[in-house]
Each structure stands twice: as structure tokens, then as C-alpha cells.
Amino acid sequence: MADARHRPMTSALLEVKGVTLQYKTPRHLVTATYQIDFSVHQSDRYVILGPSGCGKTTVLKGVGGFMPPVEGSIRINGRAIESPGPDRMMVFQEFEQLMPWKTVYQNVLFPMKVTKRFGAKEASERANAVIEKVGLTKFRDIYPHMLSGGMKMRVAIARAMALEPDILLMDEPFAALDALTRRTMQQELLSLWDQLRFTVLFVTHSIEEAIIIGSRILVLSPHPGRVRAELDAEGLDHNSVGRPEFGILTKRIHTLLFGEKHPLRAQQEIRA
Amino acid sequence: MNAEPSQKPGQAPRPEFEVDLIEATAIGDVERPLTITERLVNNEAVQRLTILVTIVVIWELYARWLNNGLLFPSFGETIRTFSKDIANGVLIDRTITSLRTLAIGYALGLVLAAVLTTVAVASTAGTRVLSTLTAMFNPLPAIALLPLALIWFGLGTPSLVFVIIHSVLWAVALNTLIGFRGVPETLRMSGRNVGLKGARYVGLILIPAAFPSILAGLKIGWAFAWRTLVAAELVFGVSSRSGGIGWYIFEARNDLDTATVFSGLLAVIFIGLVVESVIFRAIEARTVNLWGMQR
Numbered sequence: 001m002a003d004a005r006h007r008p009m010t011s012a013l014l015e016v017k018g019v020t021l022q023y024k025t026p027r028h029l030v031t032a033t034y035q036i037d038f039s040v041h042q043s044d045r046y047v048i049l050g051p052s053g054c055g056k057t058t059v060l061k062g063v064g065g066f067m068p069p070v071e072g073s074i075r076i077n078g079r080a081i082e083s084p085g086p087d088r089m090m091v092f093q094e095f096e097q098l099m100p101w102k103t104v105y106q107n108v109l110f111p112m113k114v115t116k117r118f119g120a121k122e123a124s125e126r127a128n129a130v131i132e133k134v135g136l137t138k139f140r141d142i143y144p145h146m147l148s149g150g151m152k153m154r155v156a157i158a159r160a161m162a163l164e165p166d167i168l169l170m171d172e173p174f175a176a177l178d179a180l181t182r183r184t185m186q187q188e189l190l191s192l193w194d195q196l197r198f199t200v201l202f203v204t205h206s207i208e209e210a211i212i213i214g215s216r217i218l219v220l221s222p223h224p225g226r227v228r229a230e231l232d233a234e235g236l237d238h239n240s241v242g243r244p245e246f247g248i249l250t251k252r253i254h255t256l257l258f259g260e261k262h263p264l265r266a267q268q269e270i271r272a
Numbered sequence: 273m274n275a276e277p278s279q280k281p282g283q284a285p286r287p288e289f290e291v292d293l294i295e296a297t298a299i300g301d302v303e304r305p306l307t308i309t310e311r312l313v314n315n316e317a318v319q320r321l322t323i324l325v326t327i328v329v330i331w332e333l334y335a336r337w338l339n340n341g342l343l344f345p346s347f348g349e350t351i352r353t354f355s356k357d358i359a360n361g362v363l364i365d366r367t368i369t370s371l372r373t374l375a376i377g378y379a380l381g382l383v384l385a386a387v388l389t390t391v392a393v394a395s396t397a398g399t400r401v402l403s404t405l406t407a408m409f410n411p412l413p414a415i416a417l418l419p420l421a422l423i424w425f426g427l428g429t430p431s432l433v434f435v436i437i438h439s440v441l442w443a444v445a446l447n448t449l450i451g452f453r454g455v456p457e458t459l460r461m462s463g464r465n466v467g468l469k470g471a472r473y474v475g476l477i478l479i480p481a482a483f484p485s486i487l488a489g490l491k492i493g494w495a496f497a498w499r500t501l502v503a504a505e506l507v508f509g510v511s512s513r514s515g516g517i518g519w520y521i522f523e524a525r526n527d528l529d530t531a532t533v534f535s536g537l538l539a540v541i542f543i544g545l546v547v548e549s550v551i552f553r554a555i556e557a558r559t560v561n562l563w564g565m566q567r
Binding site for chain 2: 064066083084085086088089090092094096097098099100101110111114115143144145146163
């Protein structure tokens with residue numbers, strides 16, 4: 001499986017250059033990120049990792065088009081991003097991103113219907129296919145309030161994938177799930193990637209999740225968010241959690257984020 | 273993770289154990305359909321009916337004990353008058369007159385509320401305008417505007433429609449605005465993510481997402497409107513040729529025909545119950561209950 005995730009050598013799909021993002025709260029003007037550069041290539045599993053306050057969600061909102069940069073440029077396929085659009089489908093952390101008034105099937109169908117990108121029949125077929133892919137065929141006509149958190153997340157991912165966006169934006173999608181479900185979902189995401197080779201920009205604050213999910217990891221430092229490092233995490237997944245490379249990378253990231261003191265956890269992983 | 277059982281001093285050892293599963297067939301099927309009696313007891317219609325029957329029994333007993341038809345006619349007497357007036361068409365006529373006026377006023381009120389709320393969600397200034405207007409006019413009883421309405425529009429339907437609009441408009445507009453404001457940010461963003469804007473965004477995301485609140489507004493608006501209408505008819509139903517249900521009650525009171533007054537009140541209550549527990553209940557069951565937005 002590790003070999004299958006070889007990254008093809010292509011030019012950048014998403015280019016972020018010198019981007020500073022600011023937002024207003026009722027009392028303050030907050031600088032979330034300062035002059036950030038990175039580029040995401042076709043079929044990357046690009047992870048943005050950082051502690052809270054490093055502006056990683058804000059970066060994702062910038063790429064999503066919800067927030068114009070104060071300086072710098074965000075380009076997708078060479079075109080500047082101006083507003084939200086279905087070429088950059090977003091999967092949020094919260095479960096309430098699904099429309100409670102639509103069934104699983106209708107939720108998946110909705111973006112295809114709204115964007116009119118596919119004909120009615122094709123849209124319906126695609127919706128059914130992608131629902132099957134995430135294993136929810138039995139729950140096709142159920143309303144979201146009757147689903148578990150993990151299932152809702154699967155619907156959200158299915159909905160985003162059905163539209164075949166240029167890039168999938170995921171904002172800590174598994175953070176609100178229990179540990180067992182989270183692990184299953186991570187595996188499912190990886191096996192979906194093995195089948196479809198989509199490009200995904202994934203935000204997380206968990207070092208372990210970043211290494212398991214990502215093929216590239218961008219490490220951000222907080223207050224304001226600045227680039228600390230970009231690392232290669234190709235070929236590391238759940239099976240390699242106990243392996244020395246995994247421990248070394250964990251320790252390296254930890255040092256990048258928190259300075260010299262590395263956690264007991266990383267030590268244990270190295271010993272194991 | 274220690275293999276040996278931990279044993280603290282002064283405590284008995286706690287051995288690990290594994291047992292064969294006990295026989296569980298005695299409890300029956302894991303999922304068992306409820307019996308008809310159990311389902312009947314849980315049924316909302318049955319529960320409501322029981323409450324109504326109880327009230328009727330208490331009414332009848334009290335009226336018989338009091339034995340004064342002028343002050344408090346019995347349920348039987350009221351029902352006799354009620355069915356007599358239904359049969360000769362008087363009550364139906366009066367009710368239809370009332371409901372027609374109500375429908376016009378309610379519809380106009382909803383249209384105005386929709387316009388006002390759309391303006392209000394479009395900008396912060398609009399929100400301020402709506403919340404100020406609502407704060408001013410919502411506490412103002414519609415009946416207090418009736419004298420003014422009579423000066424402006426004269427005796428007749430336009431005055432009634434005016435006060436009904438007043439009683440519907442603010443309740444619905446306020447609830448809709450609150451509902452729109454309460455739509456979760458994530459849901460808004462996932463709507464904008466697929467490129468929804470303007471009217472399509474309001475229609476496809478905001479309105480369904482705020483529907484519990486909008487529906488509450490519609491219900492309050494309906495109750496206000498019905499109440500206001502009957503009250504207004506009591507005040508000046510006198511001069512209009514085809515009076516409404518308020519006029520029916522007013523006439524009966526002038527004749528000291530208390531049973532007819534009761535039968536008029538019964539009609540008011542009955543229509544209220546039907547609208548609330550049939551029409552609105554059906555809308556709820558098909559929307560907010562189905563979607564899990566409200567229990």
C-alpha cells in the first residue's frame with residue numbers, strides 16, 4: 001500500500017504565496033497567518049499541522065474563498081481565488097454541515113443539482129455510487145439526525161467527492177469523533193485515496209494523524225501562523241505507528257513545534 | 273496492562289473470570305412490537321381526546337349542579353344549539369365570513385413579514401430597522417389600533433384586515449429573523465461552498481434551516497390573528513351586513529341567549545384546535561419532526 005502512494009511529479013495545483021490573513025472579532029483585528037507560502041500538487045495528501053492559534057483553519061477558509069487575503073495570492077490551476085466555489089469542496093469539523101431537511105441521498109445529490117454540473121440521471125448514479133463507496137447504501141433514505149457522528153462525516157466526505165472537486169478541503173474532519181471511529185475513518189480516507197487519487201488539503205492538530213494521513217506535512221507556528229517546515233511523510237500509515245521512522249518523525253515535528261523538550265510519548269514510540 | 277492482578281493490602285484478590293453466556297431466550301425477542309394497548313396509550317390523538325372528554329364531563333356535571341341555563345348552560349344544551357345553528361347554516365355562514373377576512377389578513381401579513389425580513393437580513397441597518405419596529409409595535413395590542421383603523425378605513429373588512437396584519441406581521445417577522453440569525457455558520461458555509469447566492473441561498477439554505485423558528489412564528493401569528501379578529505368583530509360587527517363569528521356571539525348576548533354565546537365560543541375554540549392540531553401538526557410532522565430539528 002505504501003508503494004501505491006507514490007506522488008506523481010506534476011506542477012502545483014494550488015499555489016499560496018506570501019499570504020497574510022486577518023479577521024475581525026468585535027474587539028480585535030486578529031492576524032491569523034503571516035506571509036505563508038506553500039504549494040499543493042496533484043494527488044497530494046497535503047496536511048497543515050500546527051497547535052491551536054496557528055491559523056490553520058483560517059488558511060483553509062482562505063483557500064475555500066471565504067476569506068480574502070490581506071496580502072499575497074492564492075491560486076488554483078493558475079486562477080486567483082475570489083469566492084467560494086464547488087471546485088474546492090470543504091468538509092468541516094462540525095456535524096451540522098449536513099442539511100437536516102435532506103436525506104443522505106439528497107444531501108449527496110444537492111451540490112450536483114445546484115451546480116448543474118451533471119445531468120439528472122448521471123447525478124443520481126454518481127450519488128448512489130459514492131454512497132456505496134463510503135458504505136452507507138443501507139442508510140440512503142435516512143435523515144442525518146438518525147446517523148452517528150462517523151456516518152455523518154462519511155456523508156459529508158461522499159458529498160464533497162461526488163462533485164469531483166479539484167481539491168478537497170478538510171478542516172479537522174475527524175476531531176469530533178471517538179478514537180476508534182477516528183481510526184476507521186482515517187483508514188477509509190486512505191483507501192478511498194488509493195482508489196481515486198484525489199487531491200486533499202487536510203488540517204489537523206494531531207501529529208500522529210498528520211503522519212498517518214499526509215504525504216506532505218506543512219508545520220505552522222502560532223501567533224501569528226508562519227511556516228516552520230514542510231516535511232515528507234510518504235509511506236507512513238497505521239501499520240508503521242510502532243516503527244522507528246514514525247517515532248523519529250513524531251519527535252522531529254514535536255521539536256519543531258515546541259522546541260527541544262520532546263514528549264514522553266515520542267520516547268515510548270521510539271523504544272517500541 | 274500488568275498481567276498479575278493488582279492486590280492492595282487489606283483487600284481480597286479480584287480474580288479475572290470468563291463465563292459462558294447465560295440463556296436469554298426467556299426475555300423474548302430483543303425487539304418486540306408494542307401491544308395495541310401500549311400503542312394506544314402513547315398515541316397523541318388518544319391522549320388529547322381523553323383530555324377533551326374529561327373537560328366535557330366536568331363541564332356537564334358543574335352545569336347540572338348549578339342548574340342555571342342563563343349563567344352556565346350545560347354541554348348538552350350548548351351542543352344542541354351548536355348543531356341547530358350548524359344545520360340552519362347561520363354558524364357556518366358566520367364562520368366562513370370570519371375565516372375569509374382572516375385568510376386575507378394573514379396572507380398579507382405574511383407577505384409583508386417576508387419583505388421586511390428580507391430587507392432585514394440583507395444589511396445590519398435593515399436588522400436595526402426591523403428590531404426597532406418590532407420592539408415598538410409588537411407590544412401594541414391590535415385592538416388598540418381598531419379606533420384608528422375605523423377612522424382610516426371605515427366600518428368593514430379593510431379595518432379588520434388592517435388589525436389582523438398588525439397582529440401577524442411583527443410576530444412572524446421577529447421569529448423569522450431570530451431563526452435566520454440562528455442558522456449555524458457551518459451550514460451557511462457549506463451552502464456558499466457550492467456557490468449559492470442571493471435568493472437561492474435564502475430559499476435553499478436559510479429558510480429550511482430556520483424553519484422551526486419560522487413555524488413557531490406562523491403559529492403565534494395565527495393565534496394572534498384569530499383572537500384579534502373575533503375581538504374586533506365583537507366591537508363593530510354590528511353594522512356590517514354579513515357579520516362574522518364575533519357578531520354571532522354579540523347578537524346572542526344581546527338576546528341573553530347564553531347557550532348560543534357558548535356555541536359561538538365553542539366554534540372559536542374548535543377552529544383554533546383544528547388549525548393547531550390538524551394543520552400545523554401535519555406541517556410539523558412532515559418537516560421539523562421528520563428532520564429531527566424538533567421533538
